[in-house]
């Protein structure tokens with residue numbers, strides 16, 4: 001029997017809220033990516049991105065909460081192996097896999113899994129690592145987060161997002177010099193709303209040359225280690241994820257005020273806010289996205305199909321106490337259906 005043709009796999013990484021989902025949604029709109037299986041790894045117990053992405057493709061798999069680079073590496077391996085088996089049995093058909101990591105993920109251990117597991121190495125071909133860097137908040141993220149640095153260091157292509165925002169204009173704020181220092185070989189492409197000719201996202205394969213054939217764990221580890229700054233688990237325990245699901249629609253004025261106060265008081269420490277929000281007297285919900293102090297205009301989800309009117313929020317925050325989280329909930333006058341507070345040790349121990 002001829003050897004199976006390996007399926008190209010693209011890893012999309014980038015710091016919290018940088019624009020990974022936006023890029024993937026645009027990608028899926030192109031014929032080139034019509035038959036793509038998307039795997040999303042999200043923080044928080046309540047998936048938001050995959051609900052938004054389902055509008056673009058049915059083939060979206062949500063990995064359970066947690067982070068691929070530490071606790072979920074085994075799950076990823078099992079999932080990719082299972083997809084191979086089902087593809088070979090002609091139960092499902094796809095030509096490509098796109099894997100979106102959480103914004104806090106260190107891509108090195110994930111790559112290590114993808115490149116060194118013998119089954120995965122035979123059936124998948126790394127088609128590139130695309131790292132999205134936010135033109136507004138990217139420079140600050142690269143200063144303070146080792147995960148952000150490692151994402152850039154391992155990129156084949158760096159997509160510089162949000163270049164349309166006025167806050168991205170000052171030269172002094174540009175993350176380009178840091179990107180060039182961390183990864184002189186990576187190409188940097190400015191984009192707006194993830195729009196990029198689809199061919200720019202294929203055959204990025206520095207891996208083809210550097211890592212062709214199956215690699216031993218030792219050589220993959222060594223190769224990765226030459227490219228990335230050391231992991232620094234110092235600040236990790238300061239970050240936590242807060243997720244709420246609320247049954248009753250919210251009052252628009254209260255929600256606006258709540259957001260304003262939260263941003264004014266703690267904007268810099270709300271690393272990421274995302275939600276699907278149902279407001280009273282509105283037939284459809286809104287997608288709400290915040291990335292540190294930048295709040296993007298709410299997006300009406302006019303085609304929303306889900307029968308329930310539950311609002312869902314996920315916040316990734318730094319240095320918030322239990323009391324502060326409880327006070328936030330009280331201030332919004334919500335009685336959550338579900339509430340999750342996760343203290344995340346998100347990087348875990350790197351194998352790189």
Ligand SMILES: Nc1nc2c(ncn2[C@@H]2O[C@H](COP(=O)(O)OP(=O)(O)OP(=O)(O)O)[C@@H](O)[C@H]2O)c(=O)[nH]1
Pocket residue numbers: 014015016017018019020021022023049102103161162163164165191192193194272274288289290291296
């Ligand atoms: N103005 C502008 N907004 C953008 C651009 N790209 C993404 N956004 C907005 O930025 C917010 C975050 O984008 P996402 O695509 O959800 O970011 P993400 O990296 O998937 O976020 P996480 O998965 O939570 O880390 C959303 O409100 C997007 O609409 C862009 O090029 N320009």
